[in-house]
Amino acid sequence: MAKAIYPGSFDPAHNGHIDIARRAATVFDELVIAVYKSPPTKRLMFSTEERVEMFQESVSDVPNISVVPFTGLAPVVARENGAQFIVRGLRAGLDFELEFEMALMWRHVAPDIDVVCIMSSLDYQFVYSSRIKEVASLGADVSELVPPHIAEALASRINE
């Protein structure tokens, strides 16, 4: 059985992430979305529980996807979950260099775990969680970039 984890901050999940997760779920028998509890370099808008719940609701119709919080190194988490693969999404440009560098470090840590990159769909090339939060805070309509429940969560967090 081929099992993968898809790690990320997902603060919040957007249509680009959800597209990668849905496509990965057609490749692997089981996909675990691993939501990074406290990424060291990011200021988060949503709590771990909120990020897990938002992703869960976005893929609730896909039976072989589960969503869990995680902390620590992704390849170690993959092993602990019995997964042989780590899925990452690639947008054009900078992502490749960063993902390649990280994949080599992860391979150093856990040579038994392989990284599988899935290319972003054309529609989501420019979609970044950080940009969505920024423009939503400035009043932009982001309803084409995130599912409705996440657009609502963003609006209410911004209005708090």
Ligand code: ADP
């Ligand atoms: P991280 O903090 O690990 O980069 P993110 O939540 O930003 O976490 O992203 C998780 C994964 O999803 C990464 O592999 C990232 O490249 C990928 N990703 C982010 N946005 C998109 C997008 N618009 N299309 C495809 N993949 C994406």
